[in-house]
Amino acid sequence: MTTSFKLNLRRGAVVTGKWNHSRYRVERLLGEGANGKVYLVHADRGWCALKVGMDAVDLQSEINVLQALEKQDRKQTYLYEVDDLLGEGGKEYPFYIMRYVRGVTISEFLEKNGPEWFPLIGLNLLGKLAELHRKGWVFGDLKIDNVLVADYGYVELVDYGGVTAMGKGIRQFTEIYDRGFWNAGSRSADARYDLFSFAVLCIMLHEPKKLHALTGGLPQIRSTEELERLIGECKGLVPVAGWLRQALGGQFFDASEGAEAWRRLLHRKDTRVKSAKTPGWLKGLAAVSAVVLGLSVYWLLRSGI
Numbered sequence: 012m013t014t015s016f017k018l019n020l021r022r023g024a025v026v027t028g029k030w031n032h033s034r035y036r037v038e039r040l041l042g043e044g045a046n047g048k049v050y051l052v053h054a055d056r057g058w059c060a061l062k063v064g065m066d067a068v069d070l071q072s073e074i075n076v077l078q079a080l081e082k083q084d085r086k087q088t089y090l091y092e093v094d095d096l097l098g099e100g101g102k103e104y105p106f107y108i109m110r111y112v113r114g115v116t117i118s119e120f121l122e123k124n125g126p127e128w129f130p131l132i133g134l135n136l137l138g139k140l141a142e143l144h145r146k147g148w149v150f151g152d153l154k155i156d157n158v159l160v161a162d163y164g165y166v167e168l169v170d171y172g173g174v175t176a177m178g179k180g181i182r183q184f185t186e187i188y189d190r191g192f193w194n195a196g197s198r199s200a201d202a203r204y205d206l207f208s209f210a211v212l213c214i215m216l217h218e219p220k221k222l223h224a225l226t227g228g229l230p231q232i233r234s235t236e237e238l239e240r241l242i243g244e245c246k247g248l249v250p251v252a253g254w255l256r257q258a259l260g261g262q263f264f265d266a267s268e269g270a271e272a273w274r275r276l277l278h279r280k281d282t283r284v285k286s287a288k289t290p291g292w293l294k295g296l297a298a299v300s301a302v303v304l305g306l307s308v309y310w311l312l313r314s315g316i
């Protein structure tokens with residue numbers, strides 16, 4: 012979803028908080044969503060991300076989630092400051108400051124570094140989702156744009172606008188990743204909702220055009236059968252096809268269980284495609300360097316999955 016929010020902050024502009032009087036120099040736009048825009052800014056503490064919105068109530072809901080997450084995890088800083096800025100005509104816009112996450116989208120990372128990184132990134136992403144699920148939260152708006160990948164396949168989730176307490180209605184979502192859109196379940200926040208979106212994300216990485224083509228039909232005839240058929244037609248997804256079908260069908264309890272199944276799958280010889288050409292990412296499992304594997308184990312142990 013995109014926003015109709017019209018406020019534009021130019022590079023070099025200085026944003027001064029109305030109440031705290033902190034100053035932030037705008038570097039560039041990082042992205043925009045349904046309820047605001049996110050900018051890379053520089054302040055005394057260094058590089059930060061500034062999210063500005065039009066609806067104070069909507070943005071406050073997001074701030075409340077970040078504050079709750081920070082209370083649950085004292086080692087992680089989610090929120091630095093909350094304030095208002097003055098736009099043209101004296102109009103006030105609420106904003107908050109959060110840490111800046113360096114990285115590129117999964118698709119950009121795979122294009123630059125090769126598809127053999129796909130299984131490692133997938134495992135690390137499941138680990139991030141597992142952390143949220145253990146704390147009683149669902150990410151909600153899981154999509155390619157909201158996942159950044161840094162060196163050695165390290166993954167970070169960004170834009171917590173869709174994060175929802177389990178049992179509540181999903182606060183923010185993107186239709187093509189939404190299980191309700193595919194008539195596969197409700198929009199109630201549970202761990203299986205994120206795993207459904209994860210499966211769609213995997214399809215999006217491999218067959219974006221075919222996936223988007225499926226959205227043109229009548230809403231009442233959309234189903235996971237269409238997604239499963241697309242999975243079966245994609246050679247790059249054959250090794251994880253069974254896992255993806257389970258995720259689409261809500262057969263994993265949470266991301267921890269899904270991550271464990273994904274990890275086991277990557278070491279099974281019978282998941283190899285029996286053809287003249289083995290998918291590049293599967294061949295890459297044997298080619299990943301010892302450094303990458305070592306760092307991967309470190310992140311997994313730190314995540315506790």
